[in-house]
Amino acid sequence: MSIDKTKIRDELLPEMRSYADNTPVADEHTLDCSLGINPYGFPDVVVDIVHSFDVNRLYQYPHSEEAHEAVVKYWQDYAFIEPENVVMTDGSVSALNLLVNVFAKPDAEAVMFMPTFTDMIEYSRIMGVKVRGIAMSDENNFKEDVDRLVAAIDSNTSFVYIDNPNNPTGQFLSNAELERIVSKCEELKVYAIIDEAYADFIPREESAVMLGPKYNHMISVRTFSKGFGLAGARAGYIITNKELVKYIKKISNPYMMNEMSRAITAAILNYDVQPVEHGTDFTIIKGALRDACGNKIIMAETDDRVPICLLRHIDEEVDLQKLLMKENILTCSGSEFEPLGKNCVRLRVPTLKDAGRLIKAIRNIVSS
DSSP states (O other): OOOOOTTSOGGGSSOOOOHHHHSOOOOTTSEEOOSOSOTTOSOTHHHHHHHTOOGGGGGSOOOOOHHHHHHHHHTTTTSOOOGGGEEEESHHHHHHHHHHHHHOOTTOEEEEEESOOHHHHHHHHHTTOEEEEEEOOGGGTTOOOHHHHHHHOOTTOOEEEEESSOTTTOOOOOHHHHHHHHHHHHHHTOEEEEEOTTGGGSOGGGSGGGGGGGOTTEEEEEESSSTTOOGGGOOEEEEOOHHHHHHHHHHSOTTOSOHHHHHHHHHHHHHTOOGGGGHHHHHHHHHHHHHHHTTTEEEOSOOTTSSEEEEEESSTTOOHHHHHHHTTEEOEEGGGSTTOOTTEEEEEOOOHHHHHHHHHHHHHHHHO
């Protein structure tokens, strides 16, 4: 049965789905290297936190401030942040949706690298924001060109979006590179959204949060889904200037993050668990993977400490996701990431224990 679509906004009518919806589900025989989580899971302390959680907290609306306070404390030795600089959210995707909503005025324009996190592109377009993509070239191994991005920012730009590390490539811009972008944004009063979903695998002193106190128009977005292995907890936060926080809260709600998520995330930050410890394993695995790729498959520019990377088969007619599925390896198809094709995949590396299966699969494809 069809519905009358005439009352629905035009931006919602085209078919748009997140790659999270399009990626097949792994079975017991398949090594899941698809969605961007920490392959090592969450810290052991989470089990103790859940077991000791007072379930009576669930019958009330969530009002506890422990997670909020823990975020401020977590950054106190790196950047000066006050509680009024922080907004807690249901993961970083909710944070990004809120931010696009704040800036989605008529004729708003966003500048971002492509490929990038697909949902941010869709959020922008659905809310009527014109997306100006700065395409990374396979000729330059998909390396982000900061000069081209900076040149694209002008007085018509509403916001710049940078996922750092980049999704799907896993490459990471230094704060010196980011500052070239953010300073241009500050000059033109353009907001710079730095999405650090994967940044917990990088030491805090390299985070864009360090730049925040210097710039009124910079926004950091963080999540507990990746490094801390808590994708199911739906927990994240925004750090930005106090004035902008007031407007974000107008379109948010006071009950973002349930009480159990607040308790878990607060405890993890207080225990000071460091996902960066897994970076050594990821570096070893990415190095072995790069060697196995030979000349048929190219790994795009990436930071080896980050557990995701982009693989590109040199034959554009090859469906690399399907080839890997035949080897019982599940990945995200590159066709989900504008402007990539089916010859690419976004791959999240497994643990060291499972890395051998992945390396063998790549070698089988390369030798066929």
